[in-house]
Each structure stands twice: as C-alpha cells, then as structure tokens.
Amino acid sequence: MTAPWAAGDDPQVYSVARSADVVQIRQVIRALAQQCRLSLVDQTKMITAASELARNTLTYGGGGTVSAGVVSDASKRGVAAVFEDSGPGIADVDQAMTDGWTSGGGLGLGLSGARRLVDDFRLHTVPGEGTTVTIIKWAR
Numbered sequence: 001m002t003a004p005w006a007a008g009d010d011p012q013v014y015s016v017a018r019s020a021d022v023v024q025i026r027q028v029i030r031a032l033a034q035q036c037r038l039s040l041v042d043q044t045k046m047i048t049a050a051s052e053l054a055r056n057t058l059t060y061g062g063g064g065t066v067s068a069g070v071v072s073d074a075s076k077r078g079v080a081a082v083f084e085d086s087g088p089g090i091a092d093v094d095q096a097m098t099d100g101w102t103s104g105g106g107l108g109l110g111l112s113g114a115r116r117l118v119d120d121f122r123l124h125t126v127p128g129e130g131t132t133v134t135i136i137k138w139a140r
C-alpha cells in the first residue's frame, strides 16, 4: 500500500491505545486542517472521519497508530491521515463498507460515513494481519 507522503512531507505518528488518544487525534487533525485553510465544513468532515477511523483502530484493531500531516500535489494542499493496526483484519470489506453493517454494537456507519466525508479513501486489510485506512481531504 502506497503511503500518501512525498519527500519533504513531515507526517507525525500518534499512538492509538486509549480513548484519550482519539481526542488528541481530533485536535491534531483540526490544527492541520486549519493550517491548510480547509473550510470550516471541510475541517469538521475530516475530523469526523478521522475520529471514526481512530475509534475503529482502537475497538477492532486492538490499538495501533495514526500518521497525520500535510500533503500537496502540483496545485493543491490537503490533510492526510493513515490509520494502521495489526488486529484481525476485515474478512469481507464490501460488507464492512455497507451502511448499517456492524459486527458489534455500533451503528455500522463509521467506515461508510468516513468514505463519504473525505476526497480520498483507501482501505487495505489482510485477515489475520491488520488493517490500514488512508484518507485525504484537499483544500479547495
């Protein structure tokens, strides 16, 4: 799985081991989104998506890491975040991405909602090895 980072990017890595880490990740994403001049609505969308994915990393992945930072291409800047765990992985990705499907007591809207809230969403998972989700929100 290709990371979103290019030479010169400076992503920071955060541990996701407890609920308080999810709060910290929200703050980190907010600061990056403001730095990139995302609109208030887009800031909220990126923060919400990151929050859902960090919660999944914690709940289902047994904890992991988030790498977060600013990315750029020829014409624009954005915020990228990569959520990684070494948990059980997801056996059926289509099912997991379906609105309302949950293996636990959730609403089943975290993954599907996160995908709708961001510009770029990539999920890579290997059963028995873990899950990596990469999201990007570009400033417009």
Ligand SMILES: Nc1ncnc2c1ncn2[C@@H]1O[C@H](COP(=O)(O)OP(=O)(O)OP(=O)(O)O)[C@@H](O)[C@H]1O
Pocket (backbone or CB within 6 Å): 052, 056, 057, 060, 061, 085, 087, 088, 089, 090, 096, 097, 101, 102, 103, 104, 105, 106, 107, 108, 109, 110, 111, 112, 131
């Ligand atoms: N990192 C992960 N590792 C393993 N399984 C995962 C991971 N993330 C999601 N899943 C699986 O995908 C399902 C759907 O995830 P999703 O976030 O959409 O819903 P949820 O967490 O069950 O409920 P909600 O997020 O709405 O409270 C989960 O119930 C879980 O089975």
Ligand SMILES: [Mg+2]
Pocket (backbone or CB within 6 Å): 052, 055, 056, 106, 109, 110, 111
């Ligand atoms: Mg969830």
